Amino acid sequence: MKFFLPITIITSTLLANVKARWHPAPGLTWDYLLGASNSVIEKSNQQVVTIDLEKAQTYVPYFHSRGQKVICYFSGGTTEYRSDRTAYEKANIVLKSGSGDGWGNQWLDIRNKAKLQPLIRNRMKRAYSYGCDAVEVDCLGIYNYRSDYTEEDSYVFAKWVAQTAHEENLSIGLKNVAGIAKRLEPYFDFAIVESCAASPNVCNIYKVFSDNNKAVFMVHYGNLGYKLSGSSLNTLIKEQGGRGFTCILNEHQYLQKNGINYNCSTGAVIS
Numbered sequence: 599m600k601f602f603l604p605i606t607i608i609t610s611t612l613l614a615n616v617k618a619r620w621h622p623a624p625g626l627t628w629d630y631l632l633g634a635s636n637s638v639i640e641k642s643n644q645q646v647v648t649i650d651l652e653k654a655q656t657y658v659p660y661f662h663s664r665g666q667k668v669i670c671y672f673s674g675g676t677t678e679y680r681s682d683r684t685a686y687e688k689a690n691i692v693l694k695s696g697s698g699d700g701w702g703n704q705w706l707d708i709r710n711k712a713k714l715q716p717l718i719r720n721r722m723k724r725a726y727s728y729g730c731d732a733v734e735v736d737c738l739g740i741y742n743y744r745s746d747y748t749e750e751d752s753y754v755f756a757k758w759v760a761q762t763a764h765e766e767n768l769s770i771g772l773k774n775v776a777g778i779a780k781r782l783e784p785y786f787d788f789a790i791v792e793s794c795a796a797s798p799n800v801c802n803i804y805k806v807f808s809d810n811n812k813a814v815f816m817v818h819y820g821n822l823g824y825k826l827s828g829s830s831l832n833t834l835i836k837e838q839g840g841r842g843f844t845c846i847l848n849e850h851q852y853l854q855k856n857g858i859n860y861n862c863s864t865g866a867v868i869s
């Protein structure tokens with residue numbers, strides 16, 4: 599049976615589904631909840647929350663109803679145990695020999711765009727269908743782990759990952775890769791940075807984002823020795839303060855608990 603919708607309904611339905619890409623500006627509060635249980639996720643009242651892509655279908659509507667934005671996480675450069683794992687294995691892009699990422703995942707052949715891009719695009723399509731405001735695509739920096747890949751390989755990879763997100767109408771955050779962050783800034787909508795205060799002047803690289811009115815979400819971890827007092831706080835302030843960043847402390851890299859937002863310039867907790 600054929601069924602014709604009046605043209606006005608089709609048009610307004612399409613318009614309703616197209617939303618402008620999210621461009622987060624500096625100054626938002628954030629929670630980074632990749633390892634958190636549902637009850638911890640539900641407690642988060644920060645303006646922006648990052649959750650795993652697999653939680654997005656359940657939690658994007660929840661956070662949107664409360665006026666919060668959602669960044670959906672997956673890894674771009676390594677294997678993961680997701681529903682599409684078999685497709686990754688079949689594509690023959692898993693680097694079986696050599697070192698992995700230290701979290702039980704193997705690196706992928708990021709030079710094989712023909713095979714890898716459709717897999718990443720499928721995840722982005724899922725993120726878009728769940729209503730994610732943005733994606734965080736992790737593990738862009740294979741060159742920091744394996745000498746058979748260059749910085750240029752990672753740059754080319756990260757650039758097409760960002761372009762793919764934009765083709766799918768998703769905002770995308772640059773994750774880490776400080777060595778190429780400045781060159782990649784024009785292609786990304788914001789940044790997510792871990793542990794940048796571990797070496798002097800690394801956090802500062804991301805000032806190019808806040809200078810261009812793009813949010814920079816920075817996290818340090820208690821299990822790596824960071825706390826909001828003493829010399830640890832002095833280091834955090836020195837490396838992050840006065841640059842328009844969002845700064846949070848999470849108890850552990852496992853990201854099972856709600857983080858603490860603090861003023862990057864003073865360490866004062868923002869509640």
Ligand SMILES: *[C@@H]1O[C@H](CO)[C@@H](O)[C@H](O)[C@H]1NC(C)=O
Pocket residue numbers: 616765766767
């Ligand atoms: C992306 O947005 C454009 C308009 O800005 C629209 O034409 C296109 O259909 C959208 N694509 C997706 C995948 O939603």
Ligand SMILES: *[C@@H]1O[C@H](CO)[C@@H](O)[C@H](O)[C@H]1NC(C)=O
Pocket residue numbers: 861862863864
């Ligand atoms: C952080 O503290 C400084 C100094 O008190 C203040 O000027 C600034 O507005 C604070 N920033 C935020 C985001 O609260």
